[in-house]
Amino acid sequence: MLKRMTRLVSGARQLDPGRFLHGEPQAPQSLAAHLDNQVPDESPRATSCTSEDDPARHGEQHEGQHYRIPLQDLRTVFPHGLPPRFGMQVRTFNEACLMVRKPALELLRYLKNTNFAHPAVRYVLCALDGETGTGKTLSLCHVIHFCAKQDWLILHIPDAHLWVKNCRGLLQSAYNKLRFDQPVEASSWLKDFKTANERFLSQIKVQEKYVWNKRESTEKGRPLGEVVEQGLTRVKNATDAVGIVLKELKSQSGSGAFRLLVAVDGVNALWGRTTLRREDKSPMAPEELALVHGLRKMVRNDWHGGAIVLTLSQTGSLFKPRKAYLPQELLGKEGFDALDPFIPILVSNYSPEEFESCVQYYLENSWLQHEKAQTQEGKKELLFLSNANPGQLERLCAYL
Amino acid sequence: MAAPCVSCGAAASYRLFLGGGVSLARRQGVWKAAAAELQTGAGFQILRLRHTTGVTTKKNVAALRRETYTVDFIKKQIEEFNIGKRHLANMMGEDPETFTQEDIDEAYGKLLEAEKHQNQLQAKGLFSEKTKTKNLIGSRWLIKEELEEMLVEKLSDQDYAQFIRLLERLLTLYGGAEEEFVQRFRRSVTIQSKKQLIEPVQYDEQGMAFSTSEGKRKSAKAEAVVYEHGSGKIKVNGIDYLLYFPVTQDREQLMFPFCFLDRLGEHDVTCTVSGGGRSSQAGAIRLAVARALCSFVTKEEVEWMRQAGLLTADPRVRERKKPGQEGARRKFTWKKR
Numbered sequence: 001m002l003k004r005m006t007r008l009v010s011g012a013r014q015l016d017p018g019r020f021l022h023g024e025p026q027a028p029q030s031l032a033a034h035l036d037n038q039v040p041d042e043s044p045r046a047t048s049c050t051s052e053d054d055p056a057r058h059g060e061q062h063e064g065q066h067y068r069i070p071l072q073d074l075r076t077v078f079p080h081g082l083p084p085r086f087g088m089q090v091r092t093f094n095e096a097c098l099m100v101r102k103p104a105l106e107l108l109r110y111l112k113n114t115n116f117a118h119p120a121v122r123y124v125l126c127a128l129d130g131e132t133g134t135g136k137t138l139s140l141c142h143v144i145h146f147c148a149k150q151d152w153l154i155l156h157i158p159d160a161h162l163w164v165k166n167c168r169g170l171l172q173s174a175y176n177k178l179r180f181d182q183p184v185e186a187s188s189w190l191k192d193f194k195t196a197n198e199r200f201l202s203q204i205k206v207q208e209k210y211v212w213n214k215r216e217s218t219e220k221g222r223p224l225g226e227v228v229e230q231g232l233t234r235v236k237n238a239t240d241a242v243g244i245v246l247k248e249l250k251s252q253s254g255s256g257a258f259r260l261l262v263a264v265d266g267v268n269a270l271w272g273r274t275t276l277r278r279e280d281k282s283p284m285a286p287e288e289l290a291l292v293h294g295l296r297k298m299v300r301n302d303w304h305g306g307a308i309v310l311t312l313s314q315t316g317s318l319f320k321p322r323k324a325y326l327p328q329e330l331l332g333k334e335g336f337d338a339l340d341p342f343i344p345i346l347v348s349n350y351s352p353e354e355f356e357s358c359v360q361y362y363l364e365n366s367w368l369q370h371e372k373a374q375t376q377e378g379k380k381e382l383l384f385l386s387n388a389n390p391g392q393l394e395r396l397c398a399y400l
Numbered sequence: 401m402a403a404p405c406v407s408c409g410a411a412a413s414y415r416l417f418l419g420g421g422v423s424l425a426r427r428q429g430v431w432k433a434a435a436a437e438l439q440t441g442a443g444f445q446i447l448r449l450r451h452t453t454g455v456t457t458k459k460n461v462a463a464l465r466r467e468t469y470t471v472d473f474i475k476k477q478i479e480e481f482n483i484g485k486r487h488l489a490n491m492m493g494e495d496p497e498t499f500t501q502e503d504i505d506e507a508y509g510k511l512l513e514a515e516k517h518q519n520q521l522q523a524k525g526l527f528s529e530k531t532k533t534k535n536l537i538g539s540r541w542l543i544k545e546e547l548e549e550m551l552v553e554k555l556s557d558q559d560y561a562q563f564i565r566l567l568e569r570l571l572t573l574y575g576g577a578e579e580e581f582v583q584r585f586r587r588s589v590t591i592q593s594k595k596q597l598i599e600p601v602q603y604d605e606q607g608m609a610f611s612t613s614e615g616k617r618k619s620a621k622a623e624a625v626v627y628e629h630g631s632g633k634i635k636v637n638g639i640d641y642l643l644y645f646p647v648t649q650d651r652e653q654l655m656f657p658f659c660f661l662d663r664l665g666e667h668d669v670t671c672t673v674s675g676g677g678r679s680s681q682a683g684a685i686r687l688a689v690a691r692a693l694c695s696f697v698t699k700e701e702v703e704w705m706r707q708a709g710l711l712t713a714d715p716r717v718r719e720r721k722k723p724g725q726e727g728a729r730r731k732f733t734w735k736k737r
Contacts (some may be wrong), residue, residue: 384632392642
């Protein structure tokens with residue numbers, strides 16, 4: 001009875017809204033000081049972090065645990081950076097820890113058992129019931145890290161929505177008068193592609209002659225690296241360079257010299273609408289963009305020797321209602337027919353063990369400073385407020 | 401002179417005052433005359449000599465001091481007299497503002513009698529100073545209309561105030577001997593908490609216990625069904641509460657009743673809500689959920705919830721815009737010209 005009364009009394013004292021858990025008034029300076037003072041101690045990390053750093057060896061026993069991506073790998077495998085909020089977390093904690101979750105493990109299993117003689121299988125990561133922030137992009141990143149470790153050639157478009165909105169400097173394509181070039185996006189992508197796949201660029205040889213202009217051309221048999229260099233130096237030809245790269249990779253992946261992974265985040269952008277307009281202010285359809293056109297061909301399963309992993313995302317999409325989450329709604333009829341058949345992989349909110357592990361990870365990194373965060377009631381409050389949604393939990397625990 | 405600095409309410413003060421007060425009564429007449437003279441001769445700064453004996457022997461030194469009545473001296477004495485009058489009024493339980501000369505005379509008569517009575521009682525050993533406040537909880541004094549009705553005569557506000565003061569004084573004195581007499585003039589007040597309506601628990605087809613109730617806030621109406629055993633899932637209008645309330649503040653409002661009772665994650669809720677905006681919908685659901693939770697919870701916890709304000713409907717509504725003003729309170733910009 002007395003214990004109950006005291007709990008209620010403490011509950012009564014909680015009427016002050018400032019006492020609720022999610023307010024983290026942690027100034028960055030004090031956090032840094034805390035980190036400096038903290039002696040690196042490996043044993044408490046055993047509960048939420050695993051020491052297995054190779055994604056190839058991740059199995060069910062690692063489910064719910066975080067594994068660390070070495071920071072040099074980050075620069076080569078993810079040159080364009082990770083999703084912005086995760087990138088902030090990486091910079092804060094000075095390490096990149098991804099949680100091993102069921103959808104990613106499922107995908108890894110499929111990838112390990114792919115038959116490279118068959119056409120590329122398409123895997124689409126999607127979420128249930130309109131939830132956002134469930135971890136689709138980070139699962140994709142996990143898969144990409146695995147493939148990079150296995151020495152695949154990674155073709156990663158971090159966000160396809162960036163190619164269909166807010167583009168400046170549209171040029172009419174020299175190759176095809178009806179299409180439009182995007183020099184800025186194409187050149188930045190070529191730069192990232194080069195950083196990610198340095199070693200393949202000298203191995204793969206171009207199979208045709210490409211004439212850029214009156215003075216420059218790439219002969220047959222030259223390494224692919226030259227095409228990429230051409231695209232980077234002559235920004236006007238960047239989009240064409242991207243198109244050439246895609247074509248060459250597609251045709252040569254079947255030869256068996258390398259394995260190709262095509263990873264596109266927000267693939268519904270390719271079949272949606274754009275916010276770009278022509279000079280006469282008429283709206284542009286996505287197929288009139290050369291980059292989108294090339295990517296659509298890439299995502300078709302008429303090649304073999306690799307896999308295609310895609311993500312559907314409503315968050316950056318254009319002209320789609322917030323509640324849309326089904327593949328048909330997000331891709332539209334045309335897109336769904338183009339992608340059909342595919343294997344949908346459901347990414348949902350944290351299970352209780354995963355939630356516990358995530359909170360433990362934050363506590364170990366001294367990210368949650370509220371004294372109630374370690375108690376069971378505090379964790380229950382966090383669980384209620386975020387409903388076990390990874391994105392919401394991260395925002396709740398973020399600094400103000 | 402007279403000792404005006406007495407503290408009220410103690411028996412000792414009566415004696416102290418009486419010792420000086422009797423002499424005050426005698427000298428009163430003298431002062432009044434002096435005051436009248438001062439007021440008539442206000443323009444002149446002349447010393448007014450009263451008793452001009454001029455003898456400076458030791459016996460008459462005190463008398464000599466009294467002889468020079470300066471204007472300031474008289475003024476000071478008048479002030480002290482007024483203060484003393486106010487103290488007397490306080491002690492008698494009268495209103496200090498309207499204490500007239502007749503009241504002073506009456507007061508002295510009563511005080512002398514009271515002192516005699518007190519001496520008798522002290523001789524008998526019945527005098528006690530206990531204060532009883534226990535009888536006053538849960539009841540209130542009669543209001544003026546009720547008292548008029550009881551006594552079948554018209555009362556003025558001052559009479560009523562005087563009456564209540566005397567009754568309160570009576571309670572504090574003499575060990576509550578006249579308690580039943582005083583209680584006749586008090587009415588009981590029902591304790592607010594006993595009025596709390598608790599919903600009955602219902603059972604659905606699978607035998608799950610649940611409870612329904614409604615809540616309102618501004619123009620939002622909500623109806624919540626709280627199941628006794630569950631895992632903390634909440635569905636609003638068929639949609640998960642994380643998707644329906646993307647703002648953390650609204651979800652905190654939903655969390656408050658459960659958090660207060662330490663029952664996070666033990667109940668399932670299904671609710672429907674309509675009207676209002678996002679914040680008022682959250683408030684309406686919170687009220688509905690708290691009311692529904694009353695049926696699963698002990699009486700003390702219901703009382704705790706009521707005191708925390710979980711069970712009270714928020715009466716605030718949008719205030720109407722008035723003509724001549726830009727909004728409900730905001731006036732138009734004032735221009736000097």
